[in-house]
Amino acid sequence: MSDARESGFRLHRGAGLRILLTAAEAFPAFEEAFLQARHEIWAGFRIFDLDTRLRSDAARRIGATWFDLLVHVLRRGVAVHMFISDFDPVARPALHRMTWRTIRRAGAARAAAGPGARLVAVAATHPARMGWLPRLLVWPLARRRLAAEAARLNALAPARRAAALEEMPGLAGRLRLGAGGRLGVPLWPPCPVVPATHHQKVAVFDRRLLYVGGLDLDERRHDDPGHRRPGGETWQDLQILTDGPAVAEAQRHMESFLDITAGRAAPQPARHILRTLSAPARGWPGRAFAFGPRPVETGILAAHVALAGRSRRLIYLETQFLRDTRLARRLARIGAARPGLELILVLPAAPEDVAFDASDDLDARHGERLQARCIRLLRRGFGRRFFAFAPAQPRRHDPARDGSCPRACHHGAPLVYIHSKISIFDRDAAIVSSANLNGRSLRWDTELGLALRGRAEVEALRRRVFSHWLPPDAGPQFLAPQTALAAWRALAIDNARRPPEQRRGFLLPFDLAATDDWAGQLPGLPEEIV
Known part of the structure; x- marks a missing residue:
């Protein structure tokens, strides 16, 4: 297995770097990069909905949706290579259907663009499969999910059921067709299980420009930094648009990741990009006992550990999930050994x-x-030098607008949903990637990111990300590494005491008790499963 230290990774310094906070900034920039491409585009995404509306003025002049944009680019002679993640059809049937809908829409765009249109659109399933023994263990749960999906399909009219199955090619072979066209679930054998996905969100334009981060493409993900939408429609995310030496490495990654994850090739050393890559487990022990793939590149994990180990004043982590207890223990040990680190x-x-x-x-x-375990580990290692925040809108939660589920409401307000993956270390380094801080992203799934260096780049990212959560009149103490934690904590605690409409900014304390109340256990399964 290679990691960031073994491959001699360097922190990236591109000649130009744009920080794109939320889809309101990222989608128009992404559209313009597509429009400006002259020769080729290579793109890899988990979700890429071609019915997503266009936002930039330049793109709206040629059409209304990404379907129109793709047709336009193909007609100009640009070669487009798209790798869209496919999913286990039993565990994630809706996502599996969405992938194949995108592939079909891409085919329609190629046809609409006319003869000579150069488009390769691949539904990319990770090649690793769960071994037969763990597959037996999870079969009761998988069979319940398969039965639920069969019941949903059986409730449809026959024509709609047939159309749905056409959009879910991986599911049809796992169901039994009975009398009257109704679908049933076989008792045996257990279905194959796909434990990993290609989770990256990346595009390379003409081998000169890189778009990378945590944001996929669909309407659900469109939000702006004000987060004024209903709670269930908020979406905090971040992308980077950059040039420089990382672009060539990202291009090489796009051309090789399918072979690497299939076990046909080894990852080439990279000095400017960070990756997670895995391949099918080897030999009969893997085919029998493996829950998931074998990691072959864990550069994102290694970079987090290395940069945290160099930090002296402040580590900032903004992530959708913190579930990797091994990483949490490493960070806790670093915090315990460094009394000045927060x-x-x-x-x-x-x-x-x-x-x-x-x-x-x-x-x-x-x-x-x-x-919950990870947060407690960090509390133990850092003590009062650690605080966990969860943002919410500065208005009262409205069940009719924001959702009636208990945890859609945070301290009386609609939560702001975070999907970004941003890590900042002092003033010296930062990581923006597609990887959450869970075992799945750090060891199993295909992930891509960039480590930033230099005070100008890191300071620009830090100020943009920090200021986004703060009230407009926040003083310098909220931004300086020496004082930020104390200022943020005081603000969050004060906000929690106020009515939602009187709060300043978005910051509130994370509610560990609510997490504990919901927590459960899947005994015997590795952390990477979730």
């Missing part, structure tokens, strides 16, 4: 499916249990 953690008040869908799934509860 840690700010910013998380969503609840996972998306828990907050807005009231998910009671065992994997959601297991994830909450792991996150």
Whole structure:
């Protein structure tokens, strides 16, 4: 396995770097990069909905949606390579269907662009499969999910059911067709299980420009830094648009990651990008006992550990999930050994499916249990030099508008959902990537990120990200590494005591008790499962 230290990674310094906070900034920049491409585009995303509306003036002059933009770019002779993540059709049937809808829409765009249109659109399933023994263990849970999906499909009219199955090619072979076209679930054998995905969000334009971060493309993800939407429609995220030496490495990654994750090639050393890459477990022990793939590149994890180890004043972590207890222990040890080091953690008040869908799934509860453990580990290592925050809008929660699930409401206000993956270390370094701080992102899924260096780049990112959560009149103490934690904590505690409409900024204390109340356990399963 290679990591960031073994490959000699360097912190990236591009000649130009744009920080794109939320889709309100990222989507127009992404559209313009597509429009300006002259030769080729390579893109890899988890979700890429071609019915997403165009936002930039330049793009809206040629059409209304990304479908129109893709047709326009293809007609100009640009070669487009798209790798869209595919998903386990039993565990994630809706996402599996969405992927194949995108592939079909991409094919329609190629046809509309006319003869000679150069488009390669791949539904990319991670090649790793769960071994037969753990597959037996999870089969009862998988079979329940398969039965639920069969019941949903059986409730449709026959024509709609057939259309739905056409959009879910991986599901049809896992169901049994009975009398009258109704679908059933076989008792045996257990279905194959796809434990990992390609989670990256990246595009390379003409081998000269890189778009990378945590943001996929669809309407759900469109929000702006004001976060004034209904709670279930908020979405905090961040992308970087940059040039420089990282672009060539990202291009090489896009051309090789399918071979690497299939075990046909080894990852080449990278000095400017950070990756997580894995491949199928080897030999009969892997085929029998493996829960997931074998990691072959863990550069994002290694960079976090290395940069945290160099930090002296302040580590800032903003992430969708903190569930990797091994990373939390490493950070806690660093904090215990460095009495001057402080840690700010910013998380969503609840996972998306828990907050807005009231998910009671065992994997959601297991994830909450792991996150609670990680927070307690950091508290133990840092003491009062650590504080966890969860943002919410400065207005009162309205169940009709913001959702009636209990955890959609945080300290009486609608939460702001965080999907960004941003880590900042003192004033010297930062990481922006597609990887959450959970075992899945750090060891199993395909992830891509960038480590930034230099005071100008890191300071620009730090000020932009910090200021976004703060009231407009926040003083310099909220930004300086020496005083930020104390100022943020005082503000969050004061906000929690006030009525929502009287709060300043978005910051509130993270509610660990609510996490504990929802937490459960999946005994015997590795942390990487969630």
